[in-house]
Amino acid sequence: MTAEAVTMARAIEHLRPADKRVVDDPYAHHFLSRAGRAALSAWSNSLTGRALRRIEAFGATYVPLRHRFIDEHLLTALDAGASQVVLLGAGYDTRAYRFADELDGRPVYEVDLAAISRSKAATIDAHRDEFGETNVVRVEIDFETQHLADRLADAGFVAGERTFFIWEGVPMYLTRPAVKATLDAVWSIGGEGSEIAHDMWHLVDDPGIRGTAKRLAPNALSVIGEPVTFFIHPEEVDFFLRRHGFTVTDLAMGAELQRRYAADDRPLIDDSLYVLCATRLDVPAD
């Protein structure tokens, strides 16, 4: 459900005027359930939806903004010579298709639970004429119980090469041991210059009602069976990552994302969320 929710955010972003979109994902709507498509259609076609969009009642939201941040780092890494891309918890991410030209045949390993991998493949097969050719390798895994390095090796991933790893909207749903095991695997198989981009949630310390609501929001996802289980404060994340072989090179809280990519929009951002890019160290810190 969370994979569909973030896809819905990108599908809604695609309805905004082209010059206002912070990311443009023309494929997102294909991955929505029947109910999701009905909701999108209502928003797209209803008088209220059109009126609210015309007056730009809603600005960019966090999900497209974090996607844009990661897009920018991915494109820089491809320019700099990254030879492969790994989407950890790929969901309905369509970067393999959106950036087919920039990838120029470089493989994109799309790693996720079997059920979502297969449903994504079926949707793409059903719309084959719209999705161009690209080099996608699907890797089925449960990060909680299986070894990432083994699963990627079986799929043809070349260890030791410069790789760009994307872990978007995923680590907050994992247990601490699975987060650490994933980072350790990424460090061990990534070559020099490899990077990882991921986002994170943290519990804001505002004691007021808004802060309380922000602290409750991640727990509310338990209701749909996808509890948020892992948090790190942005001031502490570099310390944590260094111990797993990475150091933060860029970090943006919600307000910074908005400043960079949607400065003229109405703010719809939340500083309990942030996104970062980190680069591989030769040796993890003690």
Ligand SMILES: C[S@@+](CC[C@H](N)C(=O)[O-])C[C@H]1O[C@@H](n2cnc3c(N)ncnc32)[C@H](O)[C@@H]1O
């Ligand atoms: C919020 S979605 C994000 C999807 C995608 N990265 C995006 O931004 O569109 C979280 C993804 O993590 C995957 N995921 C969650 N727990 C997982 C696990 N234990 N093993 C493998 N994938 C997992 C889900 O299946 C889902 O596709």
